[in-house]
Amino acid sequence: MEAVVDELPVILGAFWLTVKLTVVSGVISLVWGIVLAAMRVSPLPVLRGAGAVYVSVLRNTPLTLIIVFCGLGLGTVMNVQFSRDDLSLNSFWLSIIGLSAYTSAFVCEVVRSGINTVPLGQAEAARAIGLTFLQTLRLVILPQAVRTVIAPLGTLLNALVKNTTVAAAIGVMEAALRMKNLFDAHGDAIIPIFLGFAAGFVVLTLPMNLLAGRLARRLAVVR
Amino acid sequence: MRFGAGLLALAALATGLTACGNSGADSIADKAKNDKKLVIGIKIDQPGWGLKKPDGSYGGFDVDVAKYVAKELGVPESGITFKEAQSANREPFIQQGQVDMVVATYSITDERKKKISFAGPYLVTGQDILVRADDTSITGVDSLKDKKVCGAQGSSSPKRLAEKFGAEWESKNLTQQQGYGACLPLLENKQVDAISTDATILAGFAAQFPGKFKLIGQPFSEEKYGIGIKMDDKAGRDAINNAIEKFFNDGSWRKALDANLGEFGKYFTTPPSVERY
Amino acid sequence: MTERGATVLYDVPGPRTRLRNNALTLTFGVVLLLVAYFVWTKFDEKGQWNGELWQPFLRADTWTELILPGLLNTLTAAAVAAVLALLFGAVFGIARLSDHRWVRVPAAVVVEAFRAVPVLMLIFFAQYGGSLAGLVVTEFAAVVFGLTVYNGSVLAEIVRAGILAVPRGQAEAGSAIGLRKNQVMRLILLPQAVTAMMPAIVSQLVVLLKDTALGFVVAYADLLNAGARVVPANYANLIPSVIVIAAVYIAINLALGYLATWLERRSRRSRKVSADPAAAEMAGGEVPLVR
Numbered sequence: 001m002e003a004v005v006d007e008l009p010v011i012l013g014a015f016w017l018t019v020k021l022t023v024v025s026g027v028i029s030l031v032w033g034i035v036l037a038a039m040r041v042s043p044l045p046v047l048r049g050a051g052a053v054y055v056s057v058l059r060n061t062p063l064t065l066i067i068v069f070c071g072l073g074l075g076t077v078m079n080v081q082f083s084r085d086d087l088s089l090n091s092f093w094l095s096i097i098g099l100s101a102y103t104s105a106f107v108c109e110v111v112r113s114g115i116n117t118v119p120l121g122q123a124e125a126a127r128a129i130g131l132t133f134l135q136t137l138r139l140v141i142l143p144q145a146v147r148t149v150i151a152p153l154g155t156l157l158n159a160l161v162k163n164t165t166v167a168a169a170i171g172v173m174e175a176a177l178r179m180k181n182l183f184d185a186h187g188d189a190i191i192p193i194f195l196g197f198a199a200g201f202v203v204l205t206l207p208m209n210l211l212a213g214r215l216a217r218r219l220a221v222v223r
Numbered sequence: 224m225r226f227g228a229g230l231l232a233l234a235a236l237a238t239g240l241t242a243c244g245n246s247g248a249d250s251i252a253d254k255a256k257n258d259k260k261l262v263i264g265i266k267i268d269q270p271g272w273g274l275k276k277p278d279g280s281y282g283g284f285d286v287d288v289a290k291y292v293a294k295e296l297g298v299p300e301s302g303i304t305f306k307e308a309q310s311a312n313r314e315p316f317i318q319q320g321q322v323d324m325v326v327a328t329y330s331i332t333d334e335r336k337k338k339i340s341f342a343g344p345y346l347v348t349g350q351d352i353l354v355r356a357d358d359t360s361i362t363g364v365d366s367l368k369d370k371k372v373c374g375a376q377g378s379s380s381p382k383r384l385a386e387k388f389g390a391e392w393e394s395k396n397l398t399q400q401q402g403y404g405a406c407l408p409l410l411e412n413k414q415v416d417a418i419s420t421d422a423t424i425l426a427g428f429a430a431q432f433p434g435k436f437k438l439i440g441q442p443f444s445e446e447k448y449g450i451g452i453k454m455d456d457k458a459g460r461d462a463i464n465n466a467i468e469k470f471f472n473d474g475s476w477r478k479a480l481d482a483n484l485g486e487f488g489k490y491f492t493t494p495p496s497v498e499r500y
Numbered sequence: 501m502t503e504r505g506a507t508v509l510y511d512v513p514g515p516r517t518r519l520r521n522n523a524l525t526l527t528f529g530v531v532l533l534l535v536a537y538f539v540w541t542k543f544d545e546k547g548q549w550n551g552e553l554w555q556p557f558l559r560a561d562t563w564t565e566l567i568l569p570g571l572l573n574t575l576t577a578a579a580v581a582a583v584l585a586l587l588f589g590a591v592f593g594i595a596r597l598s599d600h601r602w603v604r605v606p607a608a609v610v611v612e613a614f615r616a617v618p619v620l621m622l623i624f625f626a627q628y629g630g631s632l633a634g635l636v637v638t639e640f641a642a643v644v645f646g647l648t649v650y651n652g653s654v655l656a657e658i659v660r661a662g663i664l665a666v667p668r669g670q671a672e673a674g675s676a677i678g679l680r681k682n683q684v685m686r687l688i689l690l691p692q693a694v695t696a697m698m699p700a701i702v703s704q705l706v707v708l709l710k711d712t713a714l715g716f717v718v719a720y721a722d723l724l725n726a727g728a729r730v731v732p733a734n735y736a737n738l739i740p741s742v743i744v745i746a747a748v749y750i751a752i753n754l755a756l757g758y759l760a761t762w763l764e765r766r767s768r769r770s771r772k773v774s775a776d777p778a779a780a781e782m783a784g785g786e787v788p789l790v791r
Contacts, residue, residue, distance in 0.1 A: 057750060062724065065746055076412040078539070081414070090414075127510070137509065176620045176624065177376075180628075194629065201616050268729045276734060277561040277734060309719055402729055
């Protein structure tokens with residue numbers, strides 16, 4: 001127990017990193033996922049095809065592999081570099097690319113299933129008053145679609161919180177890697193440290209689930 | 224909760240719960256002489272030291288040492304079974320008798336000597352620094368203070384640097400990847416300026432890319448690689464030590480280093496003296 | 501479903517729209533090609549298209565000696581963990597529906613706790629906690645432990661949702677003909693629940709298979725390890741090797757994905773099951789799409 005108290009600042013720092021990873025890649029995934037969903041329902045076959053290929057490639061690759069590729073491949077082959085003088089910052093952003101690329105594929109599928117739940121009449125009415133495809137999507141379909149999928153999006157966010165630990169694969173000092181290092185440093189306090197970190201994740205995910213549940217009910221589209 | 228009991232039993236099986244290894248004190252020397260067979264634990268993903276090749280054979284300095292020692296103990300090459308021994312399970316493998324000996328970049332430490340015995344050392348190395356061949360700005364460990372360094376997670380080498388340079392350096396200047404193989408592309412493409420760990424490991428990886436990298440050649444720690452065998456097998460230890468000394472003296476040591484490390488063989492000049500205990 | 505949803509968003513294009521769509525198709529096509537070209541040249545600049553780096557994958561022994569052993573380890577870990585997780589899921593899913601508070605509450609705590617903890621943390625814990633208890637925890641055991649308890653907890657929720665989705669009448673009819681509680685569960689509820697939830701179960705098993713790649717972080721000799729450590733150790737071709745391994749993963753997971761869709765279609769057609777998968781999903785509130 002002492003070890004947990006002594007290392008509390010370190011543990012909190014690790015969770016702060018986990019939160020930052022979650023929030024930043026969550027926002028990027030949401031935006032990019034909606035764009036992908038729009039591509040997949042668009043009238044242009046080329047965009048539909050590109051979206052479909054993206055989703056099935058990213059969804060079927062293990063996240064660990066994606067993150068390792070971002071950590072080693074993007075920097076060395078594509079010259080992607082976020083910070084010249086801070087390696088932690090650099091791998092932080094590289095892992096965000098990996099997490100967002102992966103999660104957005106799932107967001108896309110969720111949003112697309114939401115689009116399918118919007119009644120036909122809505123889109124027909126929108127077209128009847130002369131809205132273009134993008135206007136129909138933006139003003140009529142998406143607002144309803146996203147509301148109906150708040151709960152599954154909450155599940156995705158929940159998964160994302162846990163998935164941020166995979167960033168450990170390229171040395172980002174988030175909660176899981178920090179926990180392992182603390183195991184090394186305090187061999188006699190493995191169980192308290194584990195319980196501390198596990199509690200941290202419960203604290204992060206529980207309110208999120210409640211909030212998603214409440215939002216889903218409040219924003220539900222009454223039909 | 225009948226299911227529960229079954230689940231527990233299965234889980235116990237899956238966790239590799241193993242009974243205490245048998246404590247039969249047969250010496251490895253007798254076993255080799257009588258059976259003409261040995262099971263030897265090696266690394267399979269360490270270029271230059273222990274590497275599984277696509278044709279199914281194994282190559283590297285450790286493999287050559289193992290073959291030589293086995294031959295001296297009376298076991299022909301066809302009698303050797305190589306088995307992968309990852310870092311974390313080297314002691315258990317020996318204790319449980321899953322392997323007869325381990326030759327796998329295995330550092331002799333007092334901690335490990337409580338569980339197993341070591342013959343050797345057959346090589347002394349230390350933490351060194353690998354840089355790009357055209358980089359002259361790094362001359363020793365102190366120049367790493369304002370350089371970017373790559374290390375492997377779980378390795379003690381990056382820890383040593385982090386303790387030396389402090390937490391801020393660790394955060395900004397150190398990246399920890401999955402194994403040293405992953406560090407090389409980062410060094411080659413100037414994402415980092417140096418890789419630092421045992422000279423042996425660095426030499427093995429760098430030898431794959433002739434002309435691209437160089438070692439600084441000033442080790443700032445000491446590791447002695449030994450051959451791990453069962454605790455208290457004095458006869459076996461002596462027999463292996465004799466074999467190692469012969470390996471040094473008939474020129475095989477030099478030849479094996481140059482054959483496995485190419486241009487990096489020159490960083491290992493003289494064989495150590497065997498420590499008998 | 502998709503087709504209807506997709507086409508209702510826009511009219512059958514008239515001549516002007518068709519012209520505009522063609523122009524847009526061309527524009528986006530060119531943009532996509534430019535992106536591809538950019539990536540291609542970057543790879544080229546770094547010599548990643550160098551034949552030497554890719555040739556090893558045309559040789560049979562690279563596959564049989566270096567990659568397939570890794571794939572075998574991945575599949576072994578996935579299979580063992582899947583069996584254990586299904587057992588875990590069945591036991592805890594049923595336990596959460598127990599009439600006895602002292603069974604229900606601990607089961608709920610275990611399931612909720614393990615669902616909240618990332619697999620990687622469970623794997624690390626298995627390694628360090630196990631050796632604390634004097635066990636020899638191999639990488640395999642650690643990976644299987646992590647995958648079993650996490651996915652087992654998720655499967656427990658799926659099983660529970662499935663059982664709840666079987667109409668009450670089924671259980672009541674069972675009791676009426678004199679079956680005991682355990683018989684009702686075993687003979688009536690569980691078979692229907694599992695059939696109804698089969699698609700969700702299979703997709704969770706796909707998640708499990710993908711998660712075996714976490715073993716890479718603890719140096720388990722899996723497929724990713726073969727691609728990112730073993731093959732590059734021989735040919736110094738990290739990036740090409742990771743790409744090839746990604747293709748292998750994608751092929752396997754796509755195949756499993758098709759299996760899941762096929763099962764879903766079959767269970768939708770089948771009239772024997774009274775539990776509706778869609779209703780079950782609603783009852784469960786949450787059917788995991790990822791992880």
